[in-house]
Ligand SMILES: Cc1cc2ncn([C@H]3O[C@H](COP(=O)(O)O)[C@@H](O)[C@H]3O)c2cc1C
């Protein structure tokens with residue numbers, strides 16, 4: 001995929017279907033409750049109707065796409081964790097033992113593991129080999145990726161998502177595994193939001209003071225040396241981003257193009273959402289924020305896009321972990337709102353309560 005074909009793909013994304021959203025809203029307003037009283041649960045159903053183009057919304061089946069890749073910037077000590085852990089955890093997703101595995105099983109949701117650039121080889125049927133290269137370059141010295149590599153990783157995200165859509169998945173989530181990716185996410189956020197580096201850089205998986213200092217310095221150097229063009233999200237992504245983030249950009253874009261909502265996990269998934277939003281603001285209509293990560297940069301990204309998190313559990317795991325929790329909320333919203341009685345069913349004379357019932 002090149003810039004032109006990506007642009008042509010993005011141009012096919014349609015806005016949410018207003019008619020279906022109005023129908024859903026009208027239906028919800030007729031239920032035995034004050035108008036809007038189920039708040040964001042109602043908003044979720046309206047958004048799903050808009051995405052699907054019908055009030056007959058489906059919340060099953062669900063899948064979180066987990067983009068796994070390594071980051072060359074680990075060479076300058078930006079994570080307290082050794083880089084090899086990327087490969088270990090990527091493999092562990094196949095063993096069912098990670099936090100993400102358990103959360104997803106509980107939510108009856110699937111995971112789809114993609115090796116978009118891990119610095120190790122796997123031969124496991126559950127790890128989809130879409131390796132662009134064996135990790136990015138160290139952005140503190142040279143650009144993390146070429147533009148072509150970044151575009152290829154976006155294509156991987158698009159193609160994997162389209163395969164999952166063909167399999168019948170209705171709801172998508174975004175996950176990642178890549179030691180050092182809170183540094184790349186902070187670099188992207190600092191560049192695209194034109195924010196101070198320390199305001200968007202956190203302790204990631206648990207940085208000590210020296211590691212935190214290395215993170216800030218690596219980002220400072222990368223932005224100074226490569227001078228990414230702020231108005232060009234692909235340039236920013238290629239120079240200071242990661243293959244995992246690029247892959248997730250493809251997930252947001254492809255899901256939106258096919259009328260499917262995408263749940264955003266934590267800071268890294270949010271950095272990818274920011275790139276997708278900058279490339280195609282229309283993708284926002286299909287995004288659902290799950291939780292607010294402990295990483296400070298996430299709140300700024302969501303504010304910028306104009307999305308609100310649905311919960312704050314002080315989580316900072318990544319892997320897609322916020323998605324299955326939000327999936328549960330979607331199921332609950334659908335079960336409740338599409339199963340409730342109308343005010344007629346409830347025998348309520350609404351003429352006395354016109355101010356709360358429409
Ligand atoms: C055992 C382990 C499992 C993880 N699962 C997700 N992450 C999370 O931490 C990493 C980012 O943090 P940093 O930028 O500090 O390296 C990513 O892989 C992210 O998914 C993990 C981190 C560790 C150590």
Ligand SMILES: O=C(O)c1cccnc1
Nearest residue numbers: 204266267268293317318
């Ligand atoms: O919010 C996240 O996604 C996150 C935070 C810390 C470490 N890994 C991921």
